[in-house]
Amino acid sequence: MSRIGSAIFNRLVIIIPYAWLLFFFLIPFVIVLRISLSTTAVAMPPYTPVFDLAEGISGIIAGVKEFSFDNYIWLTEDALYAKAYMSSVIIAFISTILTLLIAYPIAYGMARAPSGIRPTLLMLVILPFWTSFLIRVYAWIAILKPEGLLNQFLMSIGVISEPLIILNTNWAIYIGIVYSYLPFMVLPLYSALEKMDHSLTEAALDLGCTPISAFWRVTFPLSIPGVVAGCLLVFIPAVGEFVIPDLLGGSETLMIGKTLWNEFNANRDWPVSAAVATILLLILVVPIMFFQHAQTKADGEGR
Amino acid sequence: MSTWSRFNIVSIIVGFAFLYLPIVLLVIFSFNESKLVTVWAGFSTRWYVQLFQNQALLDAAWVTIRVALISATVATVLGTFAALAMTRYTRFRGRMLFSGMIYAPLVMPEVITGLSMLLLFVAIGFDRGFWTLTLAHITFTMCFVAVVVQSRLLSFDRSIEEAAMDLGATPVSTFLQVTLPVIAPAVFSGWVLALTLSLDDLVISSFTSGPGATTLPMKIYSQVRLGVTPEINAICTILIGIVAVGVLIASVVSRRREAQRVADERAAFAQ
Numbered sequence: 272m273s274r275i276g277s278a279i280f281n282r283l284v285i286i287i288p289y290a291w292l293l294f295f296f297l298i299p300f301v302i303v304l305r306i307s308l309s310t311t312a313v314a315m316p317p318y319t320p321v322f323d324l325a326e327g328i329s330g331i332i333a334g335v336k337e338f339s340f341d342n343y344i345w346l347t348e349d350a351l352y353a354k355a356y357m358s359s360v361i362i363a364f365i366s367t368i369l370t371l372l373i374a375y376p377i378a379y380g381m382a383r384a385p386s387g388i389r390p391t392l393l394m395l396v397i398l399p400f401w402t403s404f405l406i407r408v409y410a411w412i413a414i415l416k417p418e419g420l421l422n423q424f425l426m427s428i429g430v431i432s433e434p435l436i437i438l439n440t441n442w443a444i445y446i447g448i449v450y451s452y453l454p455f456m457v458l459p460l461y462s463a464l465e466k467m468d469h470s471l472t473e474a475a476l477d478l479g480c481t482p483i484s485a486f487w488r489v490t491f492p493l494s495i496p497g498v499v500a501g502c503l504l505v506f507i508p509a510v511g512e513f514v515i516p517d518l519l520g521g522s523e524t525l526m527i528g529k530t531l532w533n534e535f536n537a538n539r540d541w542p543v544s545a546a547v548a549t550i551l552l553l554i555l556v557v558p559i560m561f562f563q564h565a566q567t568k569a570d571g572e573g574r
Numbered sequence: 575m576s577t578w579s580r581f582n583i584v585s586i587i588v589g590f591a592f593l594y595l596p597i598v599l600l601v602i603f604s605f606n607e608s609k610l611v612t613v614w615a616g617f618s619t620r621w622y623v624q625l626f627q628n629q630a631l632l633d634a635a636w637v638t639i640r641v642a643l644i645s646a647t648v649a650t651v652l653g654t655f656a657a658l659a660m661t662r663y664t665r666f667r668g669r670m671l672f673s674g675m676i677y678a679p680l681v682m683p684e685v686i687t688g689l690s691m692l693l694l695f696v697a698i699g700f701d702r703g704f705w706t707l708t709l710a711h712i713t714f715t716m717c718f719v720a721v722v723v724q725s726r727l728l729s730f731d732r733s734i735e736e737a738a739m740d741l742g743a744t745p746v747s748t749f750l751q752v753t754l755p756v757i758a759p760a761v762f763s764g765w766v767l768a769l770t771l772s773l774d775d776l777v778i779s780s781f782t783s784g785p786g787a788t789t790l791p792m793k794i795y796s797q798v799r800l801g802v803t804p805e806i807n808a809i810c811t812i813l814i815g816i817v818a819v820g821v822l823i824a825s826v827v828s829r830r831r832e833a834q835r836v837a838d839e840r841a842a843f844a845q
Contacts, residue, residue: 277745285666288656288716292675295713299690302697373592376585383582392586394825399593401767401817403774405791405798406810410596412802413603419612420599453593504681511683513777518798528685535689535781545693548686555683563677 300552307545308338318542342546352547355525356554362441362516362526363509366448370456370505371498373449378460378497379490382467393461400454408447408518415443415519439521447515448505456501463497464490496565503562507555527551597814604807621808631809634793637704638773641789645711646768652712653719653768654761660720661727679717687714688781695782702784710782711772718771719764726760756835759828766824770817 309318346352381392399407414420415438422434437443467490475485491498513528520526527547535544604622608615625631656676663669679687691710692702700706730753738748754761776791783789790809797806 280745280749281663284655285659285663285672288652288659288720289668289672289675291652291713291716292656292672295691295694295709296675296679296687297671299694302693303686303690306693373589376581377589380578380582380586380589383578384586385578395590396593398818398821399597401770401821402597402814403791403810403817405774405776405794406600406813407596409794409798409802409806409810410600412798413612414596414599416612416802423612450592450596453589457589507681508683511685513683513685514795528683531685531689532777541693544689548689551683552686559678559681560674562681563674566677567673 303545303548306542307342307549308340309542310339310341342542343550345543346546346550351525352527352530355527355530356550358525359510359512359527360554362444363448363506363512366445366452366509367502367506369445370449370452371502374453374456374460374501377453378457378464381457381461382464383469389465393458396454396457396461404451405514407451408514411443411447411450411519412438415446438519439524441520441524443519444516444524444526447519448509448512451515452505452509455504459500459504460494460497463494463500467493496569500562500565500569503558503565507558507562510555511551600807601811601814604804604811606804606807609804621804622812624805625808625812628805630788631790631793634788634790637787638790641704641708641711641787642769642772645708645715645772646765648708649712649716649768650719650761650765653716653764654723654757656716656720657723657727660724661730676717676720679714680721684775684777685781688778691778692781702782702787704783704787707779707783707787707789710778711775714775714778715768715771719761719768722764722767723757723760726757730756759831763824763828766820770820773813 306318377396381389381396384392412419416422417434417436417438419438421437422431425431426434437446471493472485472489475489476482480488511528511531512526513532516524516526516529517532520529531544531547531551534540534547603612603614605617605619606614607618607620656672659666660673660676666672688710691706691713695702695706734756735748735752738752739745743751774791775789776795779789780792780795783792790813794806794809797803
């Protein structure tokens with residue numbers, strides 16, 4: 272009895288979440304792919320289905336013959352899409368580097384803090400992550416506006432005489448991404464730096480290393496797992512970011528998440544937005560697999 | 575003994591100022607008398623009064639809370655199962671795919687997740703509304719729960735489970751009486767995380783929701799697009815307040831539980 276119960280329990284623990292994710296996470300991607308290969312139609316839903324499952328195998332074969340790469344051809348013909356993909360990757364890349372540069376000293380300071388206050392510091396880094404993403408992005412509008420708080424402050428202390436134009440430029444997007452994703456970078460860096468044996472740095476200093484070269488030769492190499500995890504956690508979602516470019520970026524800002532949203536909501540062109548999503552996924556598949564690999568390895572070490 | 579240099583302290587202070595200043599300013603200006611959110615004109619709570627007379631907003635808040643409670647609870651069960659599957663059964667067919675499906679949603683751009691789930695619901699002819707929204711939220715939050723619970727399970731001493739089994743407990747009762755009490759703080763923080771992610775979500779909700787199921791972030795977003803007003807600051811302040819209180823309670827509860835657990839273990843060993 273117990274053995275049968277055990278087997279059933281073990282199976283269920285795997286099967287239930289597995290089936291759920293297959294149905295609600297993986298199959299939807301297959302549908303996206305399928306719709307990206309169909310043609311736009313003036314109907315509801317606004318595309319002509321490729322497969323007619325009622326016709327069985329023959330229906331599927333007939334469907335494969337009807338695959339239309341029109342949407343992909345359309346994407347390559349319109350320079351707008353290529354530009355949007357390029358600028359998304361570039362903006363995400365620059366923002367990731369900026370986030371790393373800002374997060375590193377914070378994580379390092381936290382890892383060196385007296386162990387009694389470390390949990391509090393950790394909590395303070397995580398806390399903003401619990402407040403709404405939308406709210407945090409919104410908060411920056413009032414700060415960055417031409418007549419906003421930052422310009423008021425800088426003009427009152429006499430640093431600038433003309434208001435800086437930051438809102439609706441790429442700088443606002445960088446600030447928004449750095450701000451929103453900072454905890455994602457600080458946490459893996461902190462956990463890598465906290466594990467580090469500080470006597471290694473001291474040994475390097477005793478042996479005549481300058482503090483800077485001790486950092487580059489000892490501290491930084493040991494923190495690389497944290498750097499990689501943090502960069503992936505920021506870069507991948509940032510490429511497809513929608514809220515930040517929409518609220519902080521200008522009308523000229525091209526980011527693919529925004530393009531996809533507009534294609535879908537404003538133009539109601541589902542096959543083209545499915546094709547946009549498919550290509551975005553193809554761009555991100557290598558970093559995502561890299562991320563998964565790094566996570567699985569980290570789990571293996573924790574075991 | 576670690577040395578905490580002045581550079582370390584300054585970088586932490588500057589970093590935390592960067593993290594918190596925008597939120598603090600937002601809260602301050604929610605009490606502004608003027609309609610402008612950038613010029614201080616005296617203290618007032620009129621935006622809060624106005625807020626509670628806005629029926630559409632209250633309806634959206636109610637939808638958001640219901641979706642969050644249902645989806646966080648289901649996601650916690652599924653996510654805990656997934657975490658058990660990942661840590662306990664290192665070899666089963668399709669494990670690579672399984673861990674891929676757990677980790678990918680954590681970083682997947684929301685526009686892709688949202689669009690793909692919408693297309694699924696359309697393909698199976700499920701009318702968009704409250705339930706599609708809830709299903710979508712369960713799916714993306716369960717992976718966060720799985721990761722949180724998994725990290726606790728990795729440091730779990732399995733010998734106490736084996737002892738329970740040797741003493742004749744069934745797997746289910748071992749799980750309920752031995753494993754679950756130990757991992758409960760992690761399961762609870764997974765639930766809180768799922769709840770806040772659900773309360774917060776805009777992009778996936780916009781794709782998967784239908785008429786009559788507008789959530790608070792969707793409402794806030796459509797108002798923000800029209801411009802920055804103190805009324806939005808007031809909603810945001812209330813939300814921030816709720817989250818702050820929730821996190822505070824959660825941390826006190828988990829700290830007490832942890833202290834209790836340590837005390838229990840000591841008492842057990844002392845006997």
